[in-house]
Amino acid sequence: MSVLIFIDTADGHIKKSSFEALTYGAQLAQQTGTTAEAIVLGTVADDLAALGKYGVSKIHHAANDLLNHLDAQLYAKAIADVAAASGSTVIVLSHNVTGKAVAPRLSVCLKAGLIAGAIGLPDTSNGFVVKKGVFSSKAFAYVSVNTAVKIISISPNSFQTISGEGTAEVVNETISVDAPKVKVTATNKVTGEVPLSEAELVVSAGRGLKGPENWGMIEELAKLLGAATACSRPVADAHWRPHHEHVGQTGGTIAPNLYIAIGISGAIQHLAGVNRSKVIVVINKDPEAPFFKAADYGIVGDAFEVVPKLIEEVKKLKGAA
Amino acid sequence: MKILVCISKTPDTTAKIAFTDNNTKFAQDGVQWIINPYDEWYSLVRAIELKEKDPSTIIHLVTVGAADAEPIIRKAFALGGDEGVRVNAESTDSYYIAAQIAEVAKQGGYDLIFTGKETIDYNGSSVGGMIAELLDLPYVSLATKFDLNANTAIINREIEGGEETCEVNLPVVVSCQKGVAEQRIPNMKGIMGARTKPLKVVEPAAVEALTSVVSFELPPAKAGVKLVDAENAGELVRLLHEEAKVI
Numbered sequence: 001m002s003v004l005i006f007i008d009t010a011d012g013h014i015k016k017s018s019f020e021a022l023t024y025g026a027q028l029a030q031q032t033g034t035t036a037e038a039i040v041l042g043t044v045a046d047d048l049a050a051l052g053k054y055g056v057s058k059i060h061h062a063a064n065d066l067l068n069h070l071d072a073q074l075y076a077k078a079i080a081d082v083a084a085a086s087g088s089t090v091i092v093l094s095h096n097v098t099g100k101a102v103a104p105r106l107s108v109c110l111k112a113g114l115i116a117g118a119i120g121l122p123d124t125s126n127g128f129v130v131k132k133g134v135f136s137s138k139a140f141a142y143v144s145v146n147t148a149v150k151i152i153s154i155s156p157n158s159f160q161t162i163s164g165e166g167t168a169e170v171v172n173e174t175i176s177v178d179a180p181k182v183k184v185t186a187t188n189k190v191t192g193e194v195p196l197s198e199a200e201l202v203v204s205a206g207r208g209l210k211g212p213e214n215w216g217m218i219e220e221l222a223k224l225l226g227a228a229t230a231c232s233r234p235v236a237d238a239h240w241r242p243h244h245e246h247v248g249q250t251g252g253t254i255a256p257n258l259y260i261a262i263g264i265s266g267a268i269q270h271l272a273g274v275n276r277s278k279v280i281v282v283i284n285k286d287p288e289a290p291f292f293k294a295a296d297y298g299i300v301g302d303a304f305e306v307v308p309k310l311i312e313e314v315k316k317l318k319g320a321a
Numbered sequence: 322m323k324i325l326v327c328i329s330k331t332p333d334t335t336a337k338i339a340f341t342d343n344n345t346k347f348a349q350d351g352v353q354w355i356i357n358p359y360d361e362w363y364s365l366v367r368a369i370e371l372k373e374k375d376p377s378t379i380i381h382l383v384t385v386g387a388a389d390a391e392p393i394i395r396k397a398f399a400l401g402g403d404e405g406v407r408v409n410a411e412s413t414d415s416y417y418i419a420a421q422i423a424e425v426a427k428q429g430g431y432d433l434i435f436t437g438k439e440t441i442d443y444n445g446s447s448v449g450g451m452i453a454e455l456l457d458l459p460y461v462s463l464a465t466k467f468d469l470n471a472n473t474a475i476i477n478r479e480i481e482g483g484e485e486t487c488e489v490n491l492p493v494v495v496s497c498q499k500g501v502a503e504q505r506i507p508n509m510k511g512i513m514g515a516r517t518k519p520l521k522v523v524e525p526a527a528v529e530a531l532t533s534v535v536s537f538e539l540p541p542a543k544a545g546v547k548l549v550d551a552e553n554a555g556e557l558v559r560l561l562h563e564e565a566k567v568i
Binding site: 010015069071072073076095096097100101102103104105107108109111112113114115116117129131132133134135136137138139140141142143144145146147181182183184185186187188189190193194195196197198201225236243244246249250251253257258268269272275278279281282292293294295296297298299300301302305306309310312313314316317 | 332334335338340358359362414415416419438439441442443444445446447448449450451453454455459460461462463465478479480481482483484485486487488489490499500530531532533534535536537538539540543544546547548549550551554555557558559560561562565567568
């Protein structure tokens with residue numbers, strides 16, 4: 001009996017969301033009096049033994065080149081094989097792009113109930129009940145898993161990463177891997193930017209900015225803060241900004257520590273994508289904008305006057321630090 | 322080319338979310354129901370575009386739901402589906418839903434199975450991957466672009482901070498999101514034709530749900546916004562640094 005955590009990588013490096021999964025899995029193992037192990041697939045550049053500091057005792061590494069790109073079928077089979085061999089009763093993944101592809105397949109492979117997008121540790125006092133967001137973050141559900149083996153994919157940015165001391169044993173797994181059916185032919189990644197889904201700070205703007213030519217100050221503020229940029233649906237629909245920046249009910253759902261919304265009125269569909277942000281700041285010239293009701297801090301004012309002032313202040317703050 | 326488009330009935334995006342029966346059931350009173358936007362705007366519309374390019378394409382719709390889910394199938398027909406199947410069952414468990422759709426898919430011999438990237442009610446993003454595993458088919462999730470070149474699908478999918486292009490031979494299961502297609506409004510001819518398109522009702526296969534909802538909860542209300550004067554915008558930076566401690 002153990003908890004098995006799937007470690008997701010990009011270009012050989014462990015994703016931030018996987019450190020959250022490691023922390024979650026280790027805490028769950030402690031809570032249920034068992035051990036935490038992890039599995040990583042494909043070529044990895046990072047030091048795996050060092051992951052022991054997150055509380056895992058053993059890392060299963062299947063360093064097969066065929067696993068360098070996501071093929072959900074191959075990933076699910078590899079994880080299922082290791083889970084079966086090590087007698088894992090709970091498997092933890094991030095509910096990120098990879099987890100969304102792999103966890104459902106794994107659920108079928110192992111006939112294991114899946115909680116997709118968990119935001120809390122399981123309540124194991126009476127069964128196995130996990131809290132997750134539903135209705136696009138407008139509500140939560142407590143969901144019971146009714147199978148012997150359980151799978152939990154955790155919502156990114158919902159758990160603080162905790163590390164201590166320790167070294168993990170790294171076990172090289174030689175598993176047979178079929179030729180991938182999904183062939184990756186090109187990658188188009190915006191380098192140097194913080195990926196929105198992993199960002200702790202997000203600066204977002206809407207129609208109030210009037211046109212794509214005015215995004216310079218948004219990008220500058222984001223860069224100074226080390227934040228990712230996002231936008232509202234009308235902005236993405238008008239192609240002022242790329243689709244992947246769209247947050248809201250029909251775009252991305254994010255839960256950063258800080259979400260700054262500039263010139264976004266805050267329609268219910270937009271709020272659904274961002275209302276799990278820990279702190280929400282709204283800058284809008286309309287004092288009646290519905291977003292103010294969901295905000296922690298607000299400024300009623302013109303973005304073109306307020307944002308440059310914020311940039312100056314952040315420069316001072318960063319300069320002083 | 323035979324395409325199966327999986328659609329789900331969800332509350333309208335502006336619906337007020339509330340619960341009844343001691344917070345165990347979604348309060349349906351006064352709720353407007355729609356086709357889950359990801360299913361309609363992206364996967365269904367893309368399937369229709371493929372049919373427009375190749376008129377021999379057949380589009381089947383499938384939903385798992387009670388009789389009150391039929392209006393959304395009729396709406397999908399108005400946009401362009403050819404035939405529909407409703408599996409007469411309701412569940413909040415992704416595996417149960419996926420297993421029912423997989424049963425329908427097995428009998429249809431589809432080249433392509435489309436789902437939305439998630440439903441806007443249970444947000445599992447799981448049914449597509451489960452169908453793929455049940456049918457032993459490849460699965461490409463979170464697609465932002467979908468094209469066909471003979472028997473090969475060329476798909477862009479989301480990765481952290483960008484996209485990647487991948488190729489996969491049919492048959493394949495694909496979950497679609499923004500970018501794959503654009504929302505359409507049904508025209509009068511479509512609406513008139515929707516009434517007479519064949520809609521078959523089948524009873525569910527015996528499948529055990531792997532999960533069950535114990536209760537629902539609404540998020541706590543926000544304490545209220547702290548307003549900073551626009552003239553003194555710098556004060557906001559101080560508050561975020563010293564009080565909220567987020568920057």
